[in-house]
Amino acid sequence: MDIREIQTFAVIAKTGSFQKAAEILQYSQPTISMRIKQLEAELKISLFERGKTLQLTPAGQLFYEKSQTLLANYAELDLFAEQLHNEVPARSLTIGVSDPTASLIMPQVIQSFHQAYPTVSVHIQVADANTCSQALKDGTIAFAICGAPHLILDHYYEPIFYDELNLLVSEQHPLANRQVVTLADLRNEVFLFTPENCPVRIQIEQHLRQSIGNQYRKMEVTTSLSHKYYVRENAGISLFTATAHSEQFSGTKVVAVKDLPIHPPIGLLTPSNQIEYDSLTLTMIRSIVDTFDTLGKKVQYPKIVQNRM
Template identity: 30%
Template sequence: MDFRALKTFEACVRLGHFLKAAEELQYAPSTVTLQIQRLEDDLGVSLFVRDGKRMIVTEAGRWLHHEASALLKSIGAMRQTISDIASGDSGSVRFAAIEPVASQQLAAVIADFCKARPNVELSMEVSGSRSIGERVRSGELEFGVCSVPPVKLMLEFEPLFEERLGVMLNRNHPLAQQDSITVRDLAGQTILVKEPTCVYRELWETAFNPTGHSCREVGSFYVIQQMVKAEFGIGIVPIYSGLEQEGSLVIRPIADLNPVITIGIAYKEKNFLGKAALLLMEAIRTSVPPVLLQIPGEGSGSSHCI
C-alpha cells in the first residue's frame, strides 16, 4: 500500500473533491486520479462511486479514511520526533558525574539545559570515577564527568579543569586562623576522608601517605561537612567555596604539597552519541568555569586560575 496514495486518498475525502486535493498536494489532477485508481486496484475494492459530478465515499472508503487518518497522523509524529532527536530537541541523555563536581559545578548547567530543551529526557547520576568509567565503557552511560579513566577502558577523555585538595575546618578550630595548612599541622588531628574508591581519597593517600593519622571514613561530603560543623575532626575535600558555610566552615589549601586531580569528560566515541548528549557536553565545556585556587604563600588577595 503506497504511502503517497494513502495521503492523496485522505485529502480527497477530507476536502470532498479530487481537484481540491490536487491543489493542496500540488499534484496534477490526473496524478490524483491515477493514485486513487492504483489504490483501489491494490485493495480490490471501490473507494468512491460517482453520483453525477459528485464522488461519494463507499463504506470501505469511509473505514479506510478513518484508519488512514490515524496512520498519517502517527507517521507525522514519528517524522517530527526523529527530526527533534536529530536536532537535539528530543531524545534521552544518561550521564554521571562525581561529587562535589555534580552539585558545585554542574547543577546550574543541567538546569539551564533542561529549561532550553524540555523534551529531552535527561538523567544525571552521582557516582565514583571508577564506576562511571566502567559504565560508560559498557554503554549504560553516554558520558561521564570524572577523573582520568584507566587506559584499559579505551575511552576518550577531555580534560576540563584541575582540582586541589584542601582542609575543611570549623571556624572555631585553631588552624582556621591560618591562611594555609602544612602536613605537620595535621598531626594529632581526627581526619575525615571519603571511602577508598573515591578519587579524592586516593589522591589524599598518594600525596600524604597518612600513616599515623587518625582517619575516619565517611561516604558523603555533606556528612563530612556536617561533622566538621559539629566540631568533630577536619575534612579532606576539594577546594570549593560552595562547600564552605559562612560563619561556620572554611577550606584552607595545603602549603607544602600540591595534590591535584584532573577532571574531564569521558566517553566512548562521538559517533555513538546522540545530538542531545553532544549539546550537553558542549554546554558543560563552555559553562563550567575554571577553578580559582588560592596559592599558598601569596597572601589572601592572590589566586590562580586553573
C-alpha cells in the same frame, strides 16, 4: 557578519592565540587572520591588541561577551534544525556524573539546559569514576563527567581541568584563623577520609606519611559531601577539592594547604570509538565546561567540542 568569523573570533579569544585557533578549527593561519580582518573591517573597531601577548581591546571584550549569547543561540538553532530534519521533536539524554560536580555544578547546568530544550529529558546517574566507566561500557550513559577512572581500551578520558585540595575545618578549630597551613601543622588531627580505594585519598595519605609519619588519626565517611557536616561539629578535618568547598558552609572555614601538590582531574569520559556526538549531546558537554569556566576554573575544552566551536 559571517557566523564563521564570529566563531573564529570566539576561539581566538578563548585560547589567546591565532595559531591554536587554527589548530582547533583546522584552518590555515592565513584563513584565521583573514576572517578577523574582515570582522574588524565590518565592525570598524580593533578586536585585539597585538603585542607579545594577544589581548582583547575593551571593545573586543564587550563584543566577546555579546558573541557568547549569539553563538549559544546559533547552537540551539542548529540543534532545532537537526530535530526538524530527523523529525524527532523530543528525546532523552542520560549521563554519569561524579560528586561534587553532580551536586554543586549540574543543577545550574540542567536548569539552563531545560530552558533551552524543554522537550529533552535529562537523567543523571551519580556515581564514582569507576562506576561511571562500567555504565559507559554497558551503554546506559552517553558520557560521564568524573575523576580519572581505571582506564580500559574501550574508553577515552580527557581532563577538562585540574582541581586543587584545600583544608576544611570547624570555625571552632585552632587552625580556622590561619590563611595557609602546611602538612606539618596537621599532626595528631582526625582526618575524614573517603574509601581506601579512592585515588585522591591514597595520594593524600602518601603525602601525610612523608610529612608527619603516622601522627594522625582517621575516620572514614564514604560520601565526600557529608564531610562538611562532621567538620562543622569539630569531629575531624577534611582535605578535599576546591570544587567541593566552592560554596561556603556555615560553621566551617576553608584554609589553603601550602605543601600538598595534588591536582585531581575532572574530565570527560567517552567511548573510544565515539567518532562524533549529535548536537544535543555536544551542547550538554559544552554547557558543563562553560559552567566550570564561569567559576574561574582553567578549563580545556574537549576535542569533540573544540571541533564544533
